[in-house]
Amino acid sequence: MKAAVVIFPGSNRERDMARALKRASGVAPAMVWHADTELPPGTDLVVLPGGFSYGDYLRCGAIAARSKIMDAVRAHAGRGGLVLGVCNGFQILCEAQLLPGVLARNAQLKFICRRQHLKVERNDTAFTHRYRAGQVIDVCVAHGEGNWTADAETAARVEGEGLVAFRYCDAAGVVSPQTNCNGSINSIAGVYSEKLNVLGMMPHPENLIDDLVGGSDGLGLFESLATRRAA
Numbered sequence: 167m168k169a170a171v172v173i174f175p176g177s178n179r180e181r182d183m184a185r186a187l188k189r190a191s192g193v194a195p196a197m198v199w200h201a202d203t204e205l206p207p208g209t210d211l212v213v214l215p216g217g218f219s220y221g222d223y224l225r226c227g228a229i230a231a232r233s234k235i236m237d238a239v240r241a242h243a244g245r246g247g248l249v250l251g252v253c254n255g256f257q258i259l260c261e262a263q264l265l266p267g268v269l270a271r272n273a274q275l276k277f278i279c280r281r282q283h284l285k286v287e288r289n290d291t292a293f294t295h296r297y298r299a300g301q302v303i304d305v306c307v308a309h310g311e312g313n314w315t316a317d318a319e320t321a322a323r324v325e326g327e328g329l330v331a332f333r334y335c336d337a338a339g340v341v342s343p344q345t346n347c348n349g350s351i352n353s354i355a356g357v358y359s360e361k362l363n364v365l366g367m368m369p370h371p372e373n374l375i376d377d378l379v380g381g382s383d384g385l386g387l388f389e390s391l392a393t394r395r396a397a
């Protein structure tokens with residue numbers, strides 16, 4: 167798998183992401199600067215990492231979504247290429263309109279940083295085939311603006327077309343307002359594009375790839391990508 171991780175001014179999870187990709191695939195990703203205009207030839211997967219791109223000015227991800235490299239990312243996604251955005255990367259993908267909805271401020275108006283259970287909605291995608299459908303995984307969240315919001319029609323389409331990737335839940339997999347850590351519609355923690363080749367998610371799978379440092383439930387996502395099957 168040839169992966170490329172994009173670095174924006176203010177990204178801070180790019181090295182965690184590179185480590186996770188290398189651990190799962192054996193190959194270090196290319197690191198691409200936001201002002202570049204092209205992705206390395208043969209790139210299969212583009213990753214937009216978490217962080218505080220452009221200091222979260224205007225709205226989280228709004229400025230990064232308009233940076234030069236995003237034209238190449240848009241073209242890659244248009245060809246059916248895989249794109250993963252985590253946390254700030256998810257915000258950038260929504261701001262670039264590569265994914266539906268937006269990430270608004272957390273309902274409690276506070277930055278949250280903690281462990282969180284997630285339910286894997288489906289496992290027939292390039293990102294999740296190493297998990298079981300309905301599997302509960304234990305990862306972590308760290309964001310101030312993770313409240314996935316959309317107009318009623320868009321939210322209904324995302325649900326109806328099976329574009330929900332993950333939901334916040336408890337350890338038993340129960341999804342309820344109590345387990346919805348940030349107020350997202352229907353506890354949505356991650357969404358796919360229509361063709362399932364773009365995934366955005368708020369939690370950080372790249373930080374849970376090693377039992378020695380807290381757990382490895384995030385590794386399945388990178389192993390799925392490294393051994394990808396067509397969605």
Ligand SMILES: NC(=O)CC[C@H](N)C(=O)O
Binds near residue numbers: 217218222254311312
């Ligand atoms: N960890 C992150 O990527 C944070 C994303 C964004 N800056 C927020 O606070 O919501």
